[in-house]
Amino acid sequence: MIRRTLMSGAFALALAAGTAFAQDTVKIGLILPMTGPFASTGRQIDGAVKLWLSQNGTTVAGKKIEVILKDDGGTADTTRRLAQELVVNDKVQVLAGFGLTPLALATVPIATQAKIPELVMAAATSSITEQSPYVIRAGFTLPQITVPLAEWAAKNGIRKVVTLVTDYGPGIDAENAFKSRFTAAGGEVTAELRVPLRNPDFAPFLQRAHDARPDAVFVFVPSGVGSIFMKQFIERGMDKSGIRLIGTGDVTDDDILNGMGDVALGVITSFHYSAAHPSAANKAYVEGYKKLNGTRPNFMSVGGYDGMRMIYEALKKTNGDASGDALLAAMKGLSFESPRGPVTIDPATRDPIQNVYMRKVERVDGELWNVEFATTPSVKDPLHK
Numbered sequence: 298m299i300r301r302t303l304m305s306g307a308f309a310l311a312l313a314a315g316t317a318f319a320q321d322t323v324k325i326g327l328i329l330p331m332t333g334p335f336a337s338t339g340r341q342i343d344g345a346v347k348l349w350l351s352q353n354g355t356t357v358a359g360k361k362i363e364v365i366l367k368d369d370g371g372t373a374d375t376t377r378r379l380a381q382e383l384v385v386n387d388k389v390q391v392l393a394g395f396g397l398t399p400l401a402l403a404t405v406p407i408a409t410q411a412k413i414p415e416l417v418m419a420a421a422t423s424s425i426t427e428q429s430p431y432v433i434r435a436g437f438t439l440p441q442i443t444v445p446l447a448e449w450a451a452k453n454g455i456r457k458v459v460t461l462v463t464d465y466g467p468g469i470d471a472e473n474a475f476k477s478r479f480t481a482a483g484g485e486v487t488a489e490l491r492v493p494l495r496n497p498d499f500a501p502f503l504q505r506a507h508d509a510r511p512d513a514v515f516v517f518v519p520s521g522v523g524s525i526f527m528k529q530f531i532e533r534g535m536d537k538s539g540i541r542l543i544g545t546g547d548v549t550d551d552d553i554l555n556g557m558g559d560v561a562l563g564v565i566t567s568f569h570y571s572a573a574h575p576s577a578a579n580k581a582y583v584e585g586y587k588k589l590n591g592t593r594p595n596f597m598s599v600g601g602y603d604g605m606r607m608i609y610e611a612l613k614k615t616n617g618d619a620s621g622d623a624l625l626a627a628m629k630g631l632s633f634e635s636p637r638g639p640v641t642i643d644p645a646t647r648d649p650i651q652n653v654y655m656r657k658v659e660r661v662d663g664e665l666w667n668v669e670f671a672t673t674p675s676v677k678d679p680l681h682k
């Protein structure tokens with residue numbers, strides 16, 4: 298108890314020292330899972346941050362930008378410790394990254410006490426931005442991208458659905474959003490299955506989904522887990538059972554889609570980003586990303602790229618004032634053309650308002666892509682309206 302009081306006293310003192318003088322360098326603490334089961338998210342975002350820096354330079358509004366990358370391995374205790382070290386020792390003015398919801402949540406008290414932006418590039422549970430006025434999001438939320446799919450399913454001959462989601466924040470958000478919209482449109486959810494986040498074995502859940510004989514299985518798994526899911530989907534013969542597979546675009550992640558093979562063909566998903574998005578901005582993005590990093594970019598990378606853009610645009614607006622409240626105020630309401638399409642940061646909720654696309658996996662020029670076929674424009678998080 299005493300130790301805790303002393304620690305937080307020292308933390309507060311260090312914070313005061315860090316903000317007492319203006320600095321020429323703006324430091325961004327970038328915390329990502331660079332190792333462990335969610336390392337693909339870290340790799341994607343790191344690659345996008347490097348692309349942004351290579352294209353836009355490391356000076357903005359007279360300030361030198363320094364990105365300090367830390368690997369939390371996907372473990373919340375580590376994220377919290379790294380965030381505290383970045384604030385106290387490195388005196389960062391922005392905390393960014395956060396590959397999973399629990400990692401973003403673990404950082405909220407640190408960013409809030411330090412009064413600096415927590416810029417969430419990846420984690421997508423709706424409630425994260427509600428935790429503190431210092432949290433702002435560059436990516437998406439699960440309810441935002443799920444609702445258009447529920448409406449599409451109801452209109453396209455799907456009556457009975459089994460939902461199958463990873464059992465934590467974003468999965469539960471997806472399950473709830475799907476069910477409420479789909480049932481409101483006349484559909485029925487006959488079973489709601491939740492699979493553990495750590496070391497998932499989908500087989501028993503897929504068996505239950507198969508036995509329930511729905512028209513479709515709706516799936517959410519976090520980025521990087523889609524290949525394991527698809528492999529087990531085929532092993533259970535689900536691809537030949539006549540049960541359709543629909544889901545959020547996390548399952549047909551552009552990073553791993555090509556490796557899935559033909560089983561992924563025809564899978565329908567809804568999402569805010571496809572590497573196949575047919576805009577000049579996206580073509581340039583995909584090319585630039587591939588050239589620098591050697592792989593196709595996915596939606597996580599776009600959250601990282603646009604997160605950097607938000608910092609740069611905000612610094613331009615504040616004329617280089619990197620104090621937390623000034624940066625946050627400048628980020629709110631920003632509008633820009635992202636590789637995903639037009640984005641506005643909702644000043645009231647600090648979440649992106651963006652198009653949500655319906656996509657179908659198709660083979661184009663020998664590669665698998667999420668080909669967009671319908672757009673719902675300017676979608677807000679339905680829980681934050």
Ligand code: PHB
Nearest residue numbers: 397398420421519520547
């Ligand atoms: C999350 O933990 O919030 C998360 C992670 C990966 C995703 C989506 C959400 O693909």
